[in-house]
Amino acid sequence: MAEIPYKIYLSENEIPSAWYNVRADMKNKPAPLLNPGTGEVLKASDLYPIFCEELSNQEVDNDTKWFDVPGEILDFYKMYRPAPLVRAYCLEKALGTPAHIYYKFEGNNTSGSHKLNSAIAQAYYAKKQGLKGVTTETGAGQWGTALSMATAYFGLDCQVYMVKVSYEQKPFRREVMRTYGASVTPSPSMSTNVGRKINEEFPGTNGSLGCAISEAVEAATSQEGYRYVLGSVLNQVLLHQSVIGLETKAALDKYGIKADMIIGCAGGGSNLGGLISPFAGEMLRGEASYDIVAVEPASCPSLTRGSYVYDFADTGKVCPLAKMYTLGSSFMPAPNHAGGLRYHGMSPVVSQLYDDGIIRAVSVKQTEVFEAATKFARVEGILPAPESSHAIKVAIDEALRCKETGEAKNIVFGLTGTGYFDLVAYQKFNDGVMEDYIPTDEEIAKSLASCPKV
Numbered sequence: 001m002a003e004i005p006y007k008i009y010l011s012e013n014e015i016p017s018a019w020y021n022v023r024a025d026m027k028n029k030p031a032p033l034l035n036p037g038t039g040e041v042l043k044a045s046d047l048y049p050i051f052c053e054e055l056s057n058q059e060v061d062n063d064t065k066w067f068d069v070p071g072e073i074l075d076f077y078k079m080y081r082p083a084p085l086v087r088a089y090c091l092e093k094a095l096g097t098p099a100h101i102y103y104k105f106e107g108n109n110t111s112g113s114h115k116l117n118s119a120i121a122q123a124y125y126a127k128k129q130g131l132k133g134v135t136t137e138t139g140a141g142q143w144g145t146a147l148s149m150a151t152a153y154f155g156l157d158c159q160v161y162m163v164k165v166s167y168e169q170k171p172f173r174r175e176v177m178r179t180y181g182a183s184v185t186p187s188p189s190m191s192t193n194v195g196r197k198i199n200e201e202f203p204g205t206n207g208s209l210g211c212a213i214s215e216a217v218e219a220a221t222s223q224e225g226y227r228y229v230l231g232s233v234l235n236q237v238l239l240h241q242s243v244i245g246l247e248t249k250a251a252l253d254k255y256g257i258k259a260d261m262i263i264g265c266a267g268g269g270s271n272l273g274g275l276i277s278p279f280a281g282e283m284l285r286g287e288a289s290y291d292i293v294a295v296e297p298a299s300c301p302s303l304t305r306g307s308y309v310y311d312f313a314d315t316g317k318v319c320p321l322a323k324m325y326t327l328g329s330s331f332m333p334a335p336n337h338a339g340g341l342r343y344h345g346m347s348p349v350v351s352q353l354y355d356d357g358i359i360r361a362v363s364v365k366q367t368e369v370f371e372a373a374t375k376f377a378r379v380e381g382i383l384p385a386p387e388s389s390h391a392i393k394v395a396i397d398e399a400l401r402c403k404e405t406g407e408a409k410n411i412v413f414g415l416t417g418t419g420y421f422d423l424v425a426y427q428k429f430n431d432g433v434m435e436d437y438i439p440t441d442e443e444i445a446k447s448l449a450s451c452p453k454v
């Protein structure tokens, strides 16, 4: 076998031409979405008022294994894909580990993260349906940025509700979105019913993804020709993100590398779900086994400390109910800089795979995440996003463990994005004033009590 290059590139025509739907291989399917008012199972057509029709169909389809990637989306993918799978030779050397470390780098586009993979798909289906525009929420700003790039490409209007704390801390992300033509409103705002209500209930709130989702849904359903789009959690988003895992697998196969451990950070579960899909599929079909690890922040630990129950997807309780590992929709994460990992719940697909023992989960503290990020940046060159650095932390720990045992394990992790817009967080870390916030059992129990009884 040829020596493994620093970067394993695929060619343009090796970009996957179909997305893989891991649900088709799951014996225990993720639980269906429910109507928040009646508790009834939602069919695709019930979702049409909120989501585009094709996306609604993808959302409820647990059987179709492969979905063709439309040519227009493939053309867009070609502008920034295939993404390289990088052998972290310098990190291995710095750690003195016999382990082989690989990372799939998704930060190679202007929005700086994997979110563009689904944003372009969602914008395409909105355009195809003849819509005027889309509404959405954004936490740290990566999703809004990705979506604004995608809507600009297809000539759609884009209205973004941005979690207030990020709107204030990340003015540069806001300006990128506006440059791509999106309008950006801090959430909770006073321009929607639900925003006014949340502002009344929690005066001075920093906002949360759950609030911003409620506002964006209200904005979509109250304007003609608009639908709501979401950057994570949903089955359709994991489907689009399977492009990450399919490329990773193709690159590994090219050099005959068998991954032992696959690590992804988990906020809503989309990059993790996409990265692991083809590997989890092999496990579900009994063809291979992998140690798959979801890494979440100790400040927002839905898998490791939440409950697997039906919950509201948003604070305003307007969205369908989803069965997921959750901390309760009223959970208000501390102002944590892992902005993209602040959601109270976890993708239903990832939740089910976790419940079935196909994947495991760990939580890590913010300061140790930034230590890992700094170590990585200094040897591998890339300034990682704080979210991605959760995966780096666990990869480094495992590589150091291999140093003790002498195992030449193949460790693969998802490097979901770059951290150029997260320099306020890096500044706090460099100044030694970053804190580790960990919610108490009482806080979690209190917010879990707000879950609906179904």
Ligand SMILES: *Cc1c(COP(=O)(O)O)cnc(C)c1O
Binding pocket: 112, 113, 114, 115, 142, 143, 231, 232, 233, 265, 266, 267, 268, 269, 270, 271, 272, 340, 341, 385, 387, 388, 416, 417, 418
């Ligand atoms: C949004 C984001 C995440 C977390 O979202 P998932 O849906 O869990 O993937 C991770 N990394 C980066 C860089 C992000 O922007």
